[in-house]
Amino acid sequence: MKTNVIIAAIAAVMIPSAVFAQQPRPQLPQADYQFTVIKENPITSIKNQASSSTCWCFSTLAYLESEIIRIKGIKDQASYPDLSEMFVVSQSYKDRADKYIRLDGDLRFGPGSEADDVLHVIEDYGIVPQSVMPGKQELPSHGEIDAVTKAYVETINKRSARGVSKTWKAGFDALVDTFFGTAPETFEVNGKTYTPASYRDELGIVPSDYVTLTSFTHHPFYKPFVLEIGDNWRGDPSYNVPLDEFMSVLKGAVEKGYTVAWGSDVSEVGFTRNGIGVLVDTKAIATTGSDQARWVGADPAQAQKASVEIPKEIVPTQEMRQEWFDNKTTTDDHGMQIYGMAKDQNGTLYYMVKNSWGESGKYKGIWYVSENFVAGKSMDIMVHKSALPKDLKKKLGIN
Secondary structure (H helix, E strand, O other), rough: OOHHHHHHHEEEHHHHHHHHHHHOOOOOOOEEEOOEEEEEEOOOOEEEEOOOOOHHHHHHHHHHHHHOOOOHHOOOHHOOOEEHHHHHHHHHHHHHHHHHHHHHOOOOOOOOOOOOHHHHHHHHHHHOOOOOOOOOOOOOOOOHHHHHHHHHHHHHHHHHHHHOOOOOOHHHHHHHHHHHOOOOOOOOEOOEEHHHHHHHHHHOHHHHEEEEEEEOOOOOOEEEEEOOOOOOOOOOEEEOHHHEEEEEEEHHHHHOOOOOOEEEEEOOEEEEEOEEEEEEOOOOOOHHHHHOOHOOOOOHOOOOOOOOOOOOOOOHHHHOOOOOOOOOOOOOEEEEEEEEEEOOOOOOOOEEEOOOEEEOOOOOOOOEHHHHHHHHHHEEEEEEEHHHHHHHHHHHHHO
C-alpha cells in the first residue's frame, strides 16, 4: 500500500495536470478540397449510431449490406437491404455477459466490439431486417443499458464464489430484450416466412468467407494473431501482412467492386468533423459527449473559418505504424466502411468512407480519407476472401 502511494505521488509530480484535463478538441481550418471520384461502389443509406458505442455493428452491417448488393447483383436502390443493428447488438451483449461470468470477470465488459463480432452473431443466430427489429429508440442512446448491464454482471460475478444461480442469464437477457426488443423466431419478408438463420442464407452471407487483415511488426507476417485491443473480447485473429500488401489489398478490392469494413484511429486532428481525414503532424485531443463529438469536436462554430491550402501530410512507414500502436497514439476508436476512391486537385488519393454519425459534415455522412491516413492509422480491414490476390491467399493458407 505504501509503495503504491509513493508511485502515485511521483506520477502526480511528473505528469502535467493538462493530461488529465478535458480540453476542447482543436480544429483545423477547412481547406478548399475539390474531389474527383475514381471509383464508387454501392452503399446503403447513411445511419446514425447517435449516443451509442456501436460503430462496430453499424459499419459492419453497412459493409454486409453492400456485400449483399454485390452478391445478389441488386440494381434497384429500392431493393437494397437494411439489416437490424439492434438484433446484432443485443445478441452480442448476451454472449459477452456469458463469457464475462465464465471468465470470473477477467474480460472487458462494455459496449465496444469489433467487426468479427458481427460475423459471429450472424453465424450463430442469423440476421433480421431493420423493419422486423428496429429497436425501441428513434436514435440509439445506450448510457442506461450500458451502466445497468455492467452493474448486473459485476454483481453476479462478485457472488459467484457462492455459486451462480440458474436464473441470472434469463434475468440479463430480459434486461437486454426490454431495452432493444425481442428477436423474432419467424418473420415475413415479401410474403415469405423466414427464421433469422434462413434469412441469412437467403441473403447469401457466409461468415467464413470474410477475413480480417492488419499490419504490425510485433508478430510475424503472413500469420494470424489476436490483435491486442480491449474491444476484441472474443479474441478473433487477424492475418498480419506487410503495409504495402495491406494497402494493395484495400485498393485492389475497391477497384474490383468490393467495399471494405475498416477499423481506425479517428482521434487525430486531421480527422475533422467536416468529412476529411488527413494525416497531419499534430497530436489530437479527444473530448466527451456524443460519439461524433468524442472524436472530432463538439462545436463546428469553434473551427477556424479561413480557407487554407491542403495541409502537408506525414507519409507513414511500417515502423511508424508500430511505434504509434506501441505508444498508444494509434488507438482502436471507430469502425466505418470504405467504398470508393477519389483524388483531390493535387492528385492525392483519398478513400471514400461511409460513416455512422448521421448526415453530418460537408458531405452528408461521407468522409474523404487520404491514403496516408489509412496507411498510418488503420487498425484492421475486413474483406471477402475472393478480393485477396491469389499469391497472398497462398501465403496466408486461405482457400
